Amino acid sequence: MENNINTRRVFLNNIKNFFLYSFLSQFFFVKNLKAKNVKPKVVVVGSGFGGGTCIKYLSKYSKILDLQVIDKYTQIQTCPFSNLVIGNVMDYKDITFDINKNLEAKFHTGQIKYINPEKKQIYFSDDLSMNYDFLILSPGIGFKKNQIDGYSIEDESFVPHCWTGNKKILEFKKRLNSLDDGCSLVISAPEYPYRCPPAPYERASMIANYLMKKKKQFKIFILDSKNSFTKKEIFFNEWKKKYNDSIEWISKKDGGKIINVNDGVVTTEGGLKFSSDFLHIIPNQQASEIFHNSGLTSDDWCSINPINFEVTGSKDIYALGDSIDAGDMPKSSFSANSQAKMLSMNLVNKILEKDYVEPVFLNTCYSFSSNDRAFSITSWYRLNSQKNRIVSLGSKESNVDASDLDRLRESKEAHDWYENITQMIYS
Numbered sequence: 001m002e003n004n005i006n007t008r009r010v011f012l013n014n015i016k017n018f019f020l021y022s023f024l025s026q027f028f029f030v031k032n033l034k035a036k037n038v039k040p041k042v043v044v045v046g047s048g049f050g051g052g053t054c055i056k057y058l059s060k061y062s063k064i065l066d067l068q069v070i071d072k073y074t075q076i077q078t079c080p081f082s083n084l085v086i087g088n089v090m091d092y093k094d095i096t097f098d099i100n101k102n103l104e105a106k107f108h109t110g111q112i113k114y115i116n117p118e119k120k121q122i123y124f125s126d127d128l129s130m131n132y133d134f135l136i137l138s139p140g141i142g143f144k145k146n147q148i149d150g151y152s153i154e155d156e157s158f159v160p161h162c163w164t165g166n167k168k169i170l171e172f173k174k175r176l177n178s179l180d181d182g183c184s185l186v187i188s189a190p191e192y193p194y195r196c197p198p199a200p201y202e203r204a205s206m207i208a209n210y211l212m213k214k215k216k217q218f219k220i221f222i223l224d225s226k227n228s229f230t231k232k233e234i235f236f237n238e239w240k241k242k243y244n245d246s247i248e249w250i251s252k253k254d255g256g257k258i259i260n261v262n263d264g265v266v267t268t269e270g271g272l273k274f275s276s277d278f279l280h281i282i283p284n285q286q287a288s289e290i291f292h293n294s295g296l297t298s299d300d301w302c303s304i305n306p307i308n309f310e311v312t313g314s315k316d317i318y319a320l321g322d323s324i325d326a327g328d329m330p331k332s333s334f335s336a337n338s339q340a341k342m343l344s345m346n347l348v349n350k351i352l353e354k355d356y357v358e359p360v361f362l363n364t365c366y367s368f369s370s371n372d373r374a375f376s377i378t379s380w381y382r383l384n385s386q387k388n389r390i391v392s393l394g395s396k397e398s399n400v401d402a403s404d405l406d407r408l409r410e411s412k413e414a415h416d417w418y419e420n421i422t423q424m425i426y427s
């Protein structure tokens with residue numbers, strides 16, 4: 001009797017082990033198959049600073065993933081250093097790069113209209129579509145409409161805003177070139193948050209640099225929708241030193257926010273009126289249209305899990321760069337590049353079923369006040385204790401009264417940074 005029971009127990013155990021073994025071997029077989037043969041399709045949208053960095057990093061993992069890239073352009077014109085093109089310090093060709101197609105990835109040219117996260121499908125403006133296993137979105141910035149009465153981004157009679165990378169910068173330069181001696185210019189600076197916080201003030205400096213070189217008298221009014229801006233004291237010092245106070249900043253509280261444009265005359269919230277020869281409106285900003293068209297935003301921006309950059313509530317969609325709410329990080333190429341490295345590393349970790357690395361980030365924003373004078377702010381970031389927000393650990397700004405040599409040194413550092421980042425992405 002005792003023997004029978006033992007035999008039965010052994011038999012049942014054997015059956016249990018057999019099924020357990022079959023289940024486990026099947027599980028590992030599928031897992032192996034997945035790792036070795038069936039590569040997940042990773043689609044990157046955007047070959048700019050965020051997307052371009054992801055592509056460069058992920059193309060090294062072609063053994064475990066099938067990388068596909070979509071951009072509406074075949075050539076990228078960068079926004080960084082575009083102000084130097086306006087200032088005639090650099091040529092348009094110096095900020096224009098072919099997308100590097102010699103990488104282990106498949107490249108597609110097309111404009112995306114929207115994403116369907118449930119179907120895992122990407123829809124193009126010509127009604128074609130593409131599927132994905134993992135989607136990375138870095139399509140840059142979008143613009144808010146109907147913010148100023150009488151102004152529309154699409155109205156080509158206005159000076160182009162040149163806040164995205166395209167050839168309109170050539171039209172901008174043409175208009176600048178046609179200004180007469182004694183001209184007056186108005187630049188409207190947008191509300192926070194927007195792409196590259198110091199760029200409106202760098203643009204004013206570079207316009208001044210250009211007009212001064214052409215020996216023209218001018219006055220630039222910066223009408224601001226904010227009460228302060230980054231590196232303000234340094235910009236003020238530089239404007240005084242280089243442009244003899246030809247640049248005047250009017251804050252929101254002093255009535256600087258533009259509310260209406262009529263027949264070339266702008267009216268501000270404070271009732272001030274300016275008539276100018278060159279009206280340059282930098283529009284208020286939001287996440288790129290793709291996010292809004294696809295229901296991937298809760299407000300103006302796309303919210304993400306900062307550990308892996310997965311879009312909140314949308315499995316297998318990752319976002320980075322200017323369109324996301326990145327906590328304390330500003331919207332810059334440097335930030336997008338830093339985020340891209342972390343996102344890519346943790347996506348590879350996910351595919352290899354490894355643990356996520358807890359991210360840390362860095363950003364440096366250089367600004368030029370003239371050809372050979374630059375200054376910067378550098379900040380470090382990590383996640384807060386709840387791991388749901390990127391927070392600043394501190395920052396360091398150039399000295400307000402730095403010597404000419406220091407400004408020159410920083411301008412060389414800025415050029416080196418630009419060369420390094422564009423080489424890393426596009427060569």
Ligand SMILES: Cc1cc2nc3c(=O)[nH]c(=O)nc-3n(C[C@H](O)[C@H](O)[C@H](O)COP(=O)(O)OP(=O)(O)OC[C@H]3O[C@@H](n4cnc5c(N)ncnc54)[C@H](O)[C@@H]3O)c2cc1C
Pocket residue numbers: 045046047048049050051052070071072073076078079080081082083110111112113138139140141162163164165195196199288290320321322323331332333334335336364365366
């Ligand atoms: C005047 C100016 C000066 C700046 N200077 C600096 C600087 O000195 N340093 C710095 O760090 N940052 C600077 N920036 C900010 C910087 O340009 C952005 O923060 C950075 O480009 C963000 O990277 P991204 O990948 O989010 O977007 P982008 O680099 O803009 O890349 C977006 C890509 O997506 C593509 N795309 C967009 N929509 C679609 C679509 N529907 N379908 C297909 N493809 C699409 C675009 O063609 C583009 O290639 C500056 C910005 C401006 C405006």
